[in-house]
Amino acid sequence: MRKVKADPKGVLEGPHFMDGDHALAEGALAAGCRFFAGYPITPSTETAERFAERCPEAGGLFIQMEDEIASIAALIGGAWGGQKVMTVTSGPGFSLMMENLGLACMTETPMVIANVQRGGPSTGLPTLTAQQEMMQARWGSHGDYRVIALVPDSPQECFDLAIEAFNLSETYRVPVLIMTDETVGHMHEKVVIPPADKIEVVERNWYTGPKGEYKPYKFGDKNYMPGPMVKVGDGHRFHITGLVHDERGYPQATVEAGKINITHIIEKIDSNRDKIVRFEADQLDDAEVVVVSYGITSRIAIKAVMDARKQGIKTGNFRMITAWPFPEKQIREIASKVKAIVVPEINYGQMVMEVERLAAGKCKVVSVNSTGGAVHDPKEILAAIKEARS
Amino acid sequence: MNVNANANFAQDNPMSQFLRMERMPHIWCPGCGIGIVVTAFAEAIKKSGLDLDKVAIVSGIGCTGRTAGYVKLDSFHSTHGRAIPLATGLKLANPEMKVVVFSGDGDLTGIGGNHFIHAARRNMDLTVVCVNNFTYGMTGGQVTPTTPHTANASTTPFGNYEYPFSLPFLADACGATYVARWTSLHARQISASIKEALNHRGFSFIEVIAPCTTLYQRRNRLGDGLDALEYYQNDAEIVHDIDTRLVDIDYQGKIKVGKFVHKEKPTYLDNVNQHYANVLGDEYQLYGKTTPEREAEAKAKAEAEAAAKGAV
Amino acid sequence: MMEVRFSGFGGQGIVRCALITGKAISLYDDKFATMTQSFGPEARGGACSSQLVVSETRVLYPYVTVPGVLVALSQEAYNKYEPELGNGGILIVEQDLVKQKPDTGRVQIFPVPATRFAEELGNRLFANLVVIGFFAAVTKCVTPDAVKKALPELVPGRFLKANIQAFDKGYAFGNDMLAERASPKEAVA
DSSP: OOEEEOOGGGOOOEEEEEEHHHHHHHHHHHTTEEEEEEOOOTTTHHHHHHHHHHHHHHTOEEEEOSSHHHHHHHHHHHHHTTOEEEEEEOHHHHHHHHHHHHHHHHTTOOEEEEEEEEEOSTTOEEEEEOOTTHHHHHHOSSSSOOOEEEOOSSHHHHHHHHHHHHHHHHHHTSEEEEEEEHHHHHOEEEEEEOOGGGOEEEOOOBOOSOTTOOOSOOOOOTTOOOOOBOOTTSSOOOEEESSOBOTTOOBOOSHHHHHHHHHHHHHHHHTTHHHHOOEEEESOTTOSEEEEEETHHHHHHHHHHHHHHHTTOOEEEEEESEEESOOHHHHHHHHHHOSEEEEEOSSSSSHHHHHHHHHTTSSEEEEEOOOSBSOOOHHHHHHHHHHHHO | OOGGGGTTHHHHSTTTTTBOGGGOSOSOOTTOSHHHHHHHHHHHHHHHTOOGGGEEEEEOSSTGGGHHHHBSSEEEEOOTTOHHHHHHHHHHHSTTSEEEEEEEHIIIIIITHHHHHHHHHTTOSEEEEEEEOSSBTTTTSBOOTTSOTTOOBTTBTTOOOSOOOOHHHHHHHHTOSEEEEEETTOHHHHHHHHHHHHTSOSOEEEEEEOOOIIIIIHHTTOOSHHHHHHHHHHHEEEOTTOOGGGOOOOTTOOEEEEEEEEOOOOOHHHHHHHHHHHHHGGGOOTTOOOHHHHHHHHHHHHHHHHHHHHHO | OEEEEEEEETTSOHHHHHHHHHHIIIIISSSEEEEEEOOSGGGGSSEEEEEEEEESSOOOSOSOSSOSEEEEOSHHHHHHHGGGSOTTOEEEEETTTOOOOOOOSSSEEEEEOHHHHHHHTTOGGGHHHHHHHHHHHHHOSSOHHHHHHHSTTTSOGGGHHHHHHHHHHHHHHHHHHHHHHHSHHHHHO
């Protein structure tokens, strides 16, 4: 992977008081994204608005498509047109994007999709926060595939992880989801944007070989790393399809071809899990109870952990920054050492199922769930910590 | 028969520059009209003088949707109905490309209808070729938005009681700046229209009425491919520039063909560039410089500075 | 830590109040501030509110729980939010727009004729800056310097000077009120 310095044209250097939605757009621009196709939906619209406002100066193009299906389809075209591409949406729009998320996975097309989660299902609670699409992020499109999903806990992290998302997306040639939420999306905090020469950006892995020999896919790598890309117009006359295909991109309707193709798109993420997974762990050494959380909930969790420590309960904190791939090894290790894991989420219990799977009965797993719409009261988490320990 | 006589079939075939011969034979049935349109498309591209490296083709799903897989261009086989938005992204991200959408009636105007009308509205610089066989062929002959009233389909087994789209009218009403219709009998005219559309800036739409022999023809007892061509010969009427409100197709009725619309209007990208040039002045540059360009520039600058220093 | 709620009706610049103050605190006063606001139809008219959590360390819980400061610029906002203001909290009211309940001494009340002051300065739209000035004086939550640094991108350039005047007016009025309350006799003399 070739790392370069960010193009100063996209970098709004300096400290800002900015909401998470705007920070996502700034992060994308800093990462080199110059093509954005989207459709308005609360509470994510501000990202699209920000990009639309900023992109002419940065040298980019924003198009408001007719719906979210068109938006993500345009991203696939945009990426193979040679651009780094992004869209943003919320619940209903995320559902509409699912089919072409699969096409992006199948064609190994890099792109970043931010989902500013709101309460669902259906139209649900459009202006209120939730974390209800964490499993949809992982399983929402049909068939077996993998994506990477990152979960920022602040506007600053929206900026930072937007860059990270593009870098991972280029490295693994995979859609990267930023699963933020209404609270982070709409809250303003200080966001420091570093100078362009302090921002590392992964350049697309461009094919440099002779014409006539380019294959859009590489399936035999020992680390399952994807092959290089080209863009339309470079004279390689390549073909891509959503059908099971060989390295040339040609459809192959056989069990054997499917095995090679699907194994590749899964293993390029799974077998590189350790390189992809990001997390923050605090006070785990002596912990009897560990709170595992992500996104805005992890900030409430820190407060609950501090309160628990004050009351003499040995409590630790584990914040997932990467939700997918799941930090399997880390959760297994925690489960083998503690009495209980407490999992607060703004949903009726989603990621807790992964925690339960990995704890495999070695410790108690307590879900602190909700039907969405509001962040937790730290007292709820504290009560769960106390109960879990007993 | 000497098998070696055909050994060089792939290389010797006049279409070999244009098709992925290693993917032959194709999946289309005997008598199907799609191949004629693909051949006409190949002829059009040859005559257009376009650099084949700068032409991309995007298809959706279905029988016609397989076209992208056979054509030796940068080619995209997308999801059902989504060829136009994918092509839109391709065109906007890489404006030097000529982007062709090649798909069927069900794909483009059923599941993909919303994208069709909006691309036409925006005058997106795309050439859209729709092979209209009144049928969802790949799934076995279901009714489509263009199936004529009363025609039989597997999901209207007692005859179609819906009203069909008249696609030239739809395209025209939505803002398409080039609209033509032919039947698969009109191979040379299809080719001429596609060539004209490729050289047209803006949303160009070419509908080709073509037979689905296996499903539509058979289910409606209309005979084989040849019978379809005979029908086209007898009932297709060339009327250029006719008001598109008058080009409906009734079941086995007259088919008005010809070039119906051809007008100039700024494309979506023309408008984007013009607008931002007005707002931002000389500063404005769509997409700015690529990383290699920036790096080359920085290197040249550093070298110039070093040279200047050396000179001092 | 301090929890602040700005409230009023749509169009009074309630969200802007929190934006300016939050930006001033987090960028120029070297403290942490997290701002949230009400969304949806209510933000476009009717009662609206914006919230600020200010802290010496990183703000964890982003919303206000028991506000220590309430700024109420409309009757509806006052009626709705006054009961949740913490005991001993600071209540800033637009005195010409809010008819208050009898003072029970539960909270410290600071009335300000912000709209009138703004009109005197030429435009009632400056009322929110009068309020921020007054707020800065009575709460000490944000420094005047920081607010003035924060203003340029948040108010139209041609109104920057007038907005600063409005801020100064509110700030001076607040300081006078504090001085008067600290030693009322002297002020009378």
